[in-house]
Amino acid sequence: MSKIIRADKYRWDVPLREYKTEGTGFRDITRQTLMGEGAGEERLNFLTRYFEVQPGGYSSLEHHEHPHSVVIIRGEGEVILDDRIEPIGLHDCIxxxxxxxxxxHATGNEPLGFLCVVDRQRDRPQLPTEEEIRQLDANEVLRGRYRV
Incomplete structure (x- = not known):
């Protein structure tokens, strides 16, 4: 059945969850799955999720087989994409x-909030290898800017 999930101040009537339940390398981030896990949404081939990173917080440094798209809907920050770091803000698409x-990374005074769309069936995130960390450290732009 078609439906609307109403928002109120960047919160929706779906469970608010921890970003991840194990590991380190992330700080002050939560997630909500908006579409794809609810009753009647089994036929969606994707999940639409909302992540919110508090000021000074960050997501995991990771990579995976599946691509995904992100739309910034709150705040400002920066994103590491392989060998570069880019500023991001309201309505930017990544x-x-x-x-x-x-x-x-959330760099402003308010949370960085973004919608993230991924395949329903996807691989698990992979953390950077020691070699990838060495490459990041060798990059003057990224040295000291990433978190693990």
Whole structure:
């Protein structure tokens, strides 16, 4: 059955969850799955999720086989995309390709909020290898800017 999930101040009437339940390398981030897990949504081939990173917080530095798209709907920050770091803000759209090492940082005074659309069936995130960390450290632009 078609439906509307109403929003109120960047919260929807779906469970608010921890970003991840294990591991480190992330700080002050939550998620909500808006579409794809609810009753009657089994035929969707994708999930639409909302992530919110508090000021000074960040997501995991990771990569995976599946690509995904991100739309910034709140705040400002920066994103690491392989060998570069880019400022991001309201309404920016980001395509993260397969095996692109990426990490989101909230740099403003308010949370960084973004919608993220991924395939329903997808692989698990992979953390950077020691070699990938060495490459990040060798990059003057990224040295000291990523978190693990």
């Amino acid at each position: 395509y993260i390709s397969s095996h692109c090492l990426h990490q989101f």
